[in-house]
Amino acid sequence: MTERFTVSFLPSNRRVLAERGDNLLRLAMGADVHINASCGGSGTCGKCRVVIEEGAVEERPHKHLGAAERQQGYVLACHSTVVSDVTVRVPLESQIGDRRVLDREAAAPAVGTTLAAHDWEARLPHWNLDPPAQKVFISPEPPSLADAAPDADRLRRELARVTGESSVELSFRALKELPSVARAQDWQVTCGVLAPSDRLEIVTVEPGDTSQQQYALAVDLGTTTVSVALLDLRTGETVSQSSDYNSQVSYGEDVISRIIFASKAEGLAKLQKAAVATIDGLIQDLLSKTGVSASMISHVSLAGNTTMTHLFLGIEPRYIRLDPYTPASTHFPWVEARELGLGLPEGVKLHCAPGVASYVGGDITAGVLASGLFNAEHLTLFIDVGTNAEMVIGNADWMLACACSAGPAFEGGGVQYGMRATSGAIEQVRINPDTLEPMILTIGNRRPLGICGSGLIDLLSELFLNGAVDKRGKFNQGLPTARVRQGERGGEYVLVWAEHTAIKRDIVFTEVDIDNLLRAKGAIYAAAELLVQSVDLNLADVEEILIAGSFGRYLRADKAVALGLLPDVPYERIKFVGNSSLLGAKLMALSRDMLQRADEIVGKLTYVELSVHPSYMDHYVSALFLPHTNLDAFPTVRERLQALGPRTPRPAGSQ
Amino acid sequence: MPVTVEVPTEKWAGKVIEVKLGATKEEGGSRAGTVTVGGETTLPFLTFEGGIPNQPVVAAEVWDVEPADWSPVLLEAWGNAVKDPVVWAQQAAALGAKLIALKLRSTDPDGQNASPAEAAATVKRVLAAVDLPLLVYGPGQAEKDNDVLVAVAEASAGERLALGLCEQSNYRTIVAACLGNGHVAIGRAPIDVNMQKQLNILMSDMGLPLDRILMDPTTGGLGYGIEYTYSVMERLRFGALQGDRMTQLPLINTVGEEAWRQKEAKAAEGVPEAWGDLAKRGLSWEMLTATSMLEAGSDIVVLRHPNSIGIINGVIAKLMGR
Numbered sequence: 023m024t025e026r027f028t029v030s031f032l033p034s035n036r037r038v039l040a041e042r043g044d045n046l047l048r049l050a051m052g053a054d055v056h057i058n059a060s061c062g063g064s065g066t067c068g069k070c071r072v073v074i075e076e077g078a079v080e081e082r083p084h085k086h087l088g089a090a091e092r093q094q095g096y097v098l099a100c101h102s103t104v105v106s107d108v109t110v111r112v113p114l115e116s117q118i119g120d121r122r123v124l125d126r127e128a129a130a131p132a133v134g135t136t137l138a139a140h141d142w143e144a145r146l147p148h149w150n151l152d153p154p155a156q157k158v159f160i161s162p163e164p165p166s167l168a169d170a171a172p173d174a175d176r177l178r179r180e181l182a183r184v185t186g187e188s189s190v191e192l193s194f195r196a197l198k199e200l201p202s203v204a205r206a207q208d209w210q211v212t213c214g215v216l217a218p219s220d221r222l223e224i225v226t227v228e229p230g231d232t233s234q235q236q237y238a239l240a241v242d243l244g245t246t247t248v249s250v251a252l253l254d255l256r257t258g259e260t261v262s263q264s265s266d267y268n269s270q271v272s273y274g275e276d277v278i279s280r281i282i283f284a285s286k287a288e289g290l291a292k293l294q295k296a297a298v299a300t301i302d303g304l305i306q307d308l309l310s311k312t313g314v315s316a317s318m319i320s321h322v323s324l325a326g327n328t329t330m331t332h333l334f335l336g337i338e339p340r341y342i343r344l345d346p347y348t349p350a351s352t353h354f355p356w357v358e359a360r361e362l363g364l365g366l367p368e369g370v371k372l373h374c375a376p377g378v379a380s381y382v383g384g385d386i387t388a389g390v391l392a393s394g395l396f397n398a399e400h401l402t403l404f405i406d407v408g409t410n411a412e413m414v415i416g417n418a419d420w421m422l423a424c425a426c427s428a429g430p431a432f433e434g435g436g437v438q439y440g441m442r443a444t445s446g447a448i449e450q451v452r453i454n455p456d457t458l459e460p461m462i463l464t465i466g467n468r469r470p471l472g473i474c475g476s477g478l479i480d481l482l483s484e485l486f487l488n489g490a491v492d493k494r495g496k497f498n499q500g501l502p503t504a505r506v507r508q509g510e511r512g513g514e515y516v517l518v519w520a521e522h523t524a525i526k527r528d529i530v531f532t533e534v535d536i537d538n539l540l541r542a543k544g545a546i547y548a549a550a551e552l553l554v555q556s557v558d559l560n561l562a563d564v565e566e567i568l569i570a571g572s573f574g575r576y577l578r579a580d581k582a583v584a585l586g587l588l589p590d591v592p593y594e595r596i597k598f599v600g601n602s603s604l605l606g607a608k609l610m611a612l613s614r615d616m617l618q619r620a621d622e623i624v625g626k627l628t629y630v631e632l633s634v635h636p637s638y639m640d641h642y643v644s645a646l647f648l649p650h651t652n653l654d655a656f657p658t659v660r661e662r663l664q665a666l667g668p669r670t671p672r673p674a675g676s677q
Numbered sequence: 678m679p680v681t682v683e684v685p686t687e688k689w690a691g692k693v694i695e696v697k698l699g700a701t702k703e704e705g706g707s708r709a710g711t712v713t714v715g716g717e718t719t720l721p722f723l724t725f726e727g728g729i730p731n732q733p734v735v736a737a738e739v740w741d742v743e744p745a746d747w748s749p750v751l752l753e754a755w756g757n758a759v760k761d762p763v764v765w766a767q768q769a770a771a772l773g774a775k776l777i778a779l780k781l782r783s784t785d786p787d788g789q790n791a792s793p794a795e796a797a798a799t800v801k802r803v804l805a806a807v808d809l810p811l812l813v814y815g816p817g818q819a820e821k822d823n824d825v826l827v828a829v830a831e832a833s834a835g836e837r838l839a840l841g842l843c844e845q846s847n848y849r850t851i852v853a854a855c856l857g858n859g860h861v862a863i864g865r866a867p868i869d870v871n872m873q874k875q876l877n878i879l880m881s882d883m884g885l886p887l888d889r890i891l892m893d894p895t896t897g898g899l900g901y902g903i904e905y906t907y908s909v910m911e912r913l914r915f916g917a918l919q920g921d922r923m924t925q926l927p928l929i930n931t932v933g934e935e936a937w938r939q940k941e942a943k944a945a946e947g948v949p950e951a952w953g954d955l956a957k958r959g960l961s962w963e964m965l966t967a968t969s970m971l972e973a974g975s976d977i978v979v980l981r982h983p984n985s986i987g988i989i990n991g992v993i994a995k996l997m998g999r
Contacts, residue, residue, distance in 0.1 A: 492879065494875060653878070
């Protein structure tokens with residue numbers, strides 16, 4: 023049983039529960055206790071000094087504190103872990119004891135919920151670990167004069183007996199190999215079978231029992247980011263997963279520019295190869311990391327938007343872009359992974375999640391599946407925040423979907439120091455209201471490399487709520503800090519000084535970055551508002567909002583609401599589901615039931631075309647403001663702004 | 678038997694904010710009287726439904742240099758007045774203008790590039806010569822606008838001038854100058870309800886009270902987008918009457934500038950004979966643009982032709998039922 027300790031922070035008197043080994047700086051961040059921290063928790067800046075008043079912590083070595091300071095109980099929060107109940111005083115130099123800080127800390131932090139594994143089970147109907155493709159070991163009776171039935175019949179008969187399937191087919195390739203394979207180890211045969219529905223096909227045959235270790239791959243093929251997971255088919259667990267930018271990005275940032283590129287000579291082939299190269303790179307990386315051999319992979323389940331799926335399969339995408347926007351298909355046959363160029367053995371089949379329309383693809387089907395929206399009793403809004411943001415409103419009875427182009431800002435694209443949520447990315451940011459000094463944490467407590475989605479949302483909302491950025495996303499100049507300054511791209515905020523970064527350059531956040539974030543959040547909010555209004559409801563009527571996307575782990579509801587990315591509803595209604603497209607791809611890799619559900623979802627989803635909606639632009643421009651032009655729709659943000667009061671106005675004539 | 682028929686009327690919850698322009702001696706300025714605009718509780722001219730305490734007014738556009746690019750029709754009509762802003766403003770006042778819209782074009786960095794101090798002195802001269810409230814416009818180049826309007830605001834502190842133009846990309850300095858010196862600010866958005874509201878929010882966030890802001894929705898000339906302006910003004914006014922505070926500001930339209938920019942108002946040669954006499958045509962273009970804007974809810978129309986002033990004053994009086 024894990025030991026639990028209470029950590030109390032003074033002077034705010036905020037207490038949190040902690041486990042042995044929890045990092046003190048992360049605990050403070052989670053409790054909304056501000057401690058200046060400039061280096062992401064890597065121990066290079068030495069700013070997060072705190073005093074241990076009671077109890078003890080375990081501190082890793084560093085050279086920022088002298089003997090006299092240690093004598094007084096000083097430790098570095100980022101290098102200290104909890105080993106007992108402890109009372110920590112945040113000294114003035116690390117936090118500035120202002121009333122505003124205390125007020126803010128007195129209120130409970132509004133976190134929003136990130137769904138954990140057990141939450142998923144409650145959301146999904148019961149499903150069995152029953153992969154649509156797997157390896158089955160059988161040992162049919164060897165032929166004899168008494169039973170001289172053909173090899174294929176023996177195999178089919180035995181497989182039908184073992185699996186309980188009535189209809190068993192044999193592929194041409196398997197048939198050709200069968201006579202020698204069957205006799206290689208005295209009729210000990212492993213069949214690679216594909217059984218997405220009630221028809222079972224033997225795709226491959228191998229001598230002996232190779233069924234003891236088998237794995238599948240789940241792929242989320244995003245416009246900007248690609249993620250691959252390696253799944254153990256015996257347990258259903260994810261063994262490892264990895265992600266990378268889609269290398270198609272060099273041919274265009276969004277689906278439209280990719281489609282245009284695809285129509286050029288060799289364009290489609292180049293894009294197809296680029297997607298395959300990215301996925302294959304991730305697969306090989308996972309295999310070498312885990313020691314799993316490619317021969318143990320039975321199948322691949324991929325979820326991507328309609329355009330990405332077309333490009334990956336090498337299917338002509340151009341009509342997706344042209345009125346009346348028709349894809350070649352929204353359903354795709356199982357294909358040989360090897361034929362597409364993936365470095366996997368013959369017989370490994372690949373499945374692409376079915377989609378609904380040109381702009382609501384398999385990634386959304388996967389998301390609706392993984393989020394349990396198709397099974398929900400209450401009115402649920404699901405938003406997948408990606409380069410193309412898609413959203414679905416509804417419940418188990420009905421579902422309505424739409425899509426909008428948000429751009430890659432929340433994945434770190436179009437932001438000068440933006441990056442994916444990987445090691446070294448700044449994922450959490452708090453800003454001291456008085457000094458505007460930041461408190462930052464990076465993934466892996468590394469020296470900062472850049473800022474990922476959750477960090478960007480934190481950063482912009484903190485700058486806005488502390489009056490450093492105005493409602494149109496411009497910096498107030500003349501603030502009492504050197505961090506807000508004029509840069510090459512207009513006003514900017516220095517989040518990390520060069521000396522504390524891993525890149526030896528100041529990590530800045532510019533007005534151009536803010537514009538891109540505003541456009542992204544504006545597009546998403548406007549689409550959500552219109553979608554909900556199209557069924558005569560308001561965002562306030564939605565009982566649960568599920569947010570998917572690759573932001574990073576620490577996205578907080580109050581920060582997303584402060585920007586106007588999400589509506590100002592009670593925070594407990596907002597839940598983060600992470601990469602739901604990947605999660606859905608995993609479910610489809612693991613269960614035939616889930617594959618079946620995906621088809622049902624597609625049949626139930628109605629698509630609304632927003633690009634032709636007469637008031638979309640109006641809603642969009644209205645949302646291009648912090649938090650929104652209609653401040654009445656954001657009462658909690660209004661309250662926080664009123665509590666802040668105006669920042670010192672600048673002297674006339676100095677604009 | 679007499680039958681009483683009750684005419685159905687619309688009652689609105691909201692009211693346009695009243696903005697007072699100019700300040701008398703007692704109020705810290707030097708004007709003989711002030712002009713208040715706004716205050717409507719009904720759509721334009723529907724006096725049977727609600728109140729229109731302040732009727733729309735005409736502002737005459739006066740430049741501090743002879744406007745070289747104006748239509749000869751306009752220059753001829755004003756005669757020598759265009760050579761001196763003082764004389765020009767006095768004549769406009771005599772013709773019945775209720776406000777003088779003084780454009781400090783001499784400060785244009787691409788033209789004479791007069792200094793902010795010179796511009797401020799010109800404003801003082803015009804203030805001394807006429808006793809109407811003034812609207813003062815910079816040259817229309819952000820940086821110079823800021824320098825010039827700050828100098829004007831300081832030199833004429835307390836006069837409650839209306840200073841423009843504030844735009845989303847450049848409003849802070851002008852708003853700060855208005856705040857510190859008791860003036861009114863004019864905010865212009867590009868024919869967009871949301872952007873107009875956003876600008877109002879940004880300006881008032883700096884601490885400028887809403888009763889010191891005028892909205893310029895950007896005017897499309899007749900035949901050149903006037904319907905967009907009309908529709909945006911209509912929506913802003915609906916918003917105001919429905920109680921949306923950030924749309925409840927009086928509207929100002931730069932009618933003359935837009936109307937006289939159009940081909941129909943200035944082309945004499947190579948046009949169909951049916952277009953008729955150029956002098957009449959230009960004047961008509963301005964009058965029709967002005968009346969359309971008044972019907973859309975304009976509180977101040979800025980005009981260029983001397984004859985327009987009296988004609989539009991008459992139109993307003995008739996529409997008000999006076």
